[in-house]
Amino acid sequence: MPEKSFFVDIDCFQQKKHGQNTFGDCFKSKRFTDEGRLLAVLSDGLGSGIKANILATMTATMILKFIEEGKDILKATEVIMNSLPVCQVRKISYSTFSAFECSDEGEIKIVEEGNPDFIHLRNGVVLEHKPKIVTSKTFTNRHMHLYSFKLEPEDRLIFCSDGVTQSGMGTNEYKLGWRREGLIDFVEAELRRNPAISSRHLAQEIVKEAIRKEPEHQAKDDVSALVLYFRQPRKLLIFTGPPYRQDRDAEYSKIFDDFDGRKAIVGGTTANLIARELGREITTEKYNKGMLPACSHMDGVDLITEGILTLTKVLEYLNEGYDRWPDDAAGRLIELLLDSDVIDFMIGSKLNQAHYDPDLPLELEIRKNVVKQLEKILSGRYIKKVNLKFI
């Protein structure tokens, strides 16, 4: 990666309308690591529940697929705008959307149709952009707002569904809802308090605050916030498993120690060999949390956990997707993973024969396979850049 390379950290947090069992907003995104670009769409389906979910999912999926297939973002979204049906009862579009395409250099193209205008914050100040407006040829009341500009390091963009800006509407305090102004004040205050907050946490805070505006804290609509943060990448290195060749333990331990970013060791034997090579002490917590072995500590390392059981659990949790990760070693590792943008794995290929003892009460997965599945979900669903190195 070139020295000056930046990272587009995006994440979306959503809350369903109270009483519904499915989301009526849909967020889809895809990162093309090789091409250094990222696509994202947030769509809000009319109404709530299953119908809204289908409309929003269809819209978001189609826009993403079109752009992915090489169509220009303007062309892709125009096709969607012109073809989205109108609700016979309400005479309004079946779904609204915000879509953007952003390069690793910060060149961004944004298209919005019907969603609240995005917010662009630079050095604590909101920048207003004049959109180019494209009107639909088939539905004259439909307009797309197009924007194209270059992001500066530390810039933030906030996209949301109207569930955020209209939260609290009708209450004495927020007769017209929280509104864009209220959201801006909140985000500015959050950034003053925590200037380096990740997109994931900021999106969560926005949604939680919006719901606090509602009577009895029950969401009256689907509430989604999508945050983009253009910043220096947060790097994480995970060393898991002893190297195939023992005579290279020292070399790899040094690479691990010299890494410029956060570090985690996943595996007891691995932790021991690094401690030995670097001449450091390990202390292990005496009590486990949950069903996994306890974490350990060593100077210069952010987290040390057991190996394959923890990795398998991490994969299980990520597949499940919790609002709050369980308070065990796997939950702690996930916090570290999701708070990072670029994740490097150093995977030792040495096998521990004892793990293949048929008397073991459960079958242990093979490390290599679990890490490969982790790579898939981290780069797919969680939009991370993941590099694997087998050693």
Added chain:
Amino acid sequence: MEESGKILLELCFGTTCFVMGASKLQEIEQYIPPQYKNKVEVKAHTCLDLCKNATYMKAPFVKLDGEIISEATVEKIIQAIERKING
């Protein structure tokens, strides 16, 4: 024996030991009879690296003042502590 004069009980929380029963040993301090409690120091390890060596028999392993106990259970460990203290 520890510098403090206590017996050192080392637990292994490596994968093999953990699945073979070490998960049940983490509460060992509760089962040490009151009269021996302040005579035993319990320490956990990421891995004692014993499962890789077939000569040590079966996991879970613990070390009591450096002496390896294989297929360790709470009962086995308590008996070993009693033997150590009472000679």
